[in-house]
Amino acid sequence: MNLAKFPRIRLGHLPTPLEPLPRLSEALGGPEIWIKRDDCTGLSTGGNKTRKLEFLMAEAQKQGADIVLTQGATQSNHCRQTAAAAARLGMDCHLLLEDRTGYDHENYRYNGNVLLDVLHGATVEHRGPGLDMNAELDVVADRFRAECRNAYAIPGGGSNPTGALGYVNCALELLGQLVDLGLNVDHIVHATGSAGTQAGLVTGLCAMNAGIPVLGIGVRAPKEKQEENVFALAARTAEKLGCPGVVRREDVVANCDYVGPGYGMPAESTLEAIDLFARYEAILLDPVYSGKGGAGLIDLIRKGHFSKGERVVFLHTGGAIALTGYTHEFDVAAKA
Ligand SMILES: *Cc1c(COP(=O)(O)O)cnc(C)c1O
Numbered sequence: 001m002n003l004a005k006f007p008r009i010r011l012g013h014l015p016t017p018l019e020p021l022p023r024l025s026e027a028l029g030g031p032e033i034w035i036k037r038d039d040c041t042g043l044s045t046g047g048n049k050t051r052k053l054e055f056l057m058a059e060a061q062k063q064g065a066d067i068v069l070t071q072g073a074t075q076s077n078h079c080r081q082t083a084a085a086a087a088r089l090g091m092d093c094h095l096l097l098e099d100r101t102g103y104d105h106e107n108y109r110y111n112g113n114v115l116l117d118v119l120h121g122a123t124v125e126h127r128g129p130g131l132d133m134n135a136e137l138d139v140v141a142d143r144f145r146a147e148c149r150n151a152y153a154i155p156g157g158g159s160n161p162t163g164a165l166g167y168v169n170c171a172l173e174l175l176g177q178l179v180d181l182g183l184n185v186d187h188i189v190h191a192t193g194s195a196g197t198q199a200g201l202v203t204g205l206c207a208m209n210a211g212i213p214v215l216g217i218g219v220r221a222p223k224e225k226q227e228e229n230v231f232a233l234a235a236r237t238a239e240k241l242g243c244p245g246v247v248r249r250e251d252v253v254a255n256c257d258y259v260g261p262g263y264g265m266p267a268e269s270t271l272e273a274i275d276l277f278a279r280y281e282a283i284l285l286d287p288v289y290s291g292k293g294g295a296g297l298i299d300l301i302r303k304g305h306f307s308k309g310e311r312v313v314f315l316h317t318g319g320a321i322a323l324t325g326y327t328h329e330f331d332v333a334a335k336a
Pocket of ligand 1: 048049157193194197286289290318319320
């Protein structure tokens with residue numbers, strides 16, 4: 001496996017820190033919890049899309065693109081990081097935002113990621129819920145091409161084999177840190193959505209024969225569908241890397257019991273996870289992804305799925321800027 005042969009532009013502050021969470025570990029009374037701080041990638045408040053964009057934006061530049069397009073939900077972290085990367089590289093950025101939740105709170109529509117999209121100079125258009133958003137994106141990209149623009153379209157979440165290379169890179173980075181620290185890890189847990197993060201991570205770990213199982217906590221699709229999506233993308237990523245077949249179907253495991261009312265809508269357990277991480281460790285989770293990943297981690301510890309004496313790494317995928325788009329969930333007026 002050779003990552004160096006793929007074009008890459010440095011956008012993130014890498015390596016991200018790998019740190020213990022002693023107070024949360026003690027409070028839960030289970031395994032030793034560590035955190036991989038991919039919320040600290042540095043690009044416009046950071047997050048997991050930065051690593052994918054290092055490879056995607058390099059491909060866009062190589063193709064001579066003058067505008068990048070992508071799509072996501074209103075409070076998409078991926079759209080915000082794409083807008084930031086485009087600004088950094090002097091490209092235009094056009095975003096297609098789907099109203100996936102139906103929320104009409106002022107902060108949800110204009111604060112958080114949406115504010116940053118605008119600050120980075122992206123142009124925005126909106127879609128109602130339930131459309132095939134990647135198909136919508138293709139239509140809009142063709143519209144720009146008809147205007148003689150060299151448009152590079154990035155699928156939702158940056159989740160294709162090129163984007164997933166960013167998480168192959170993360171797997172290598174993490175394994176290096178574990179060697180440096182002399183640390184053994186029994187599990188990696190993180191939030192999984194458009195599948196690129198888990199697909200890249202699992203591919204990198206399998207290619208390196210690391211033997212560390214990854215558990216993706218789903219935020220939208222049911223388990224079967226999520227695992228199929230991750231596995232299909234992992235297979236394509238492995239092929240791109242020149243190690244086809246390195247990921248087996250059983251290497252891809254998702255738990256989708258923590259989605260709650262739906263994508264972008266926090267459950268009680270999401271809010272509790274945000275609260276516990278903030279109070280015990282001063283770590284900010286988000287209401288759409290990492291809060292649900294954290295909820296899964298906490299509940300599975302309470303149920304004894306991870307035992308005392310084991311060591312778990314929670315991959316923090318970012319997203320906390322979206323908290324300011326969800327003030328309606330936190331009863332702020334009663335407490336401040
Ligand atoms: C996009 C995102 C995820 C999910 O990653 P995928 O690669 O889409 O599965 C998790 N956490 C945050 C904060 C995200 O923005």
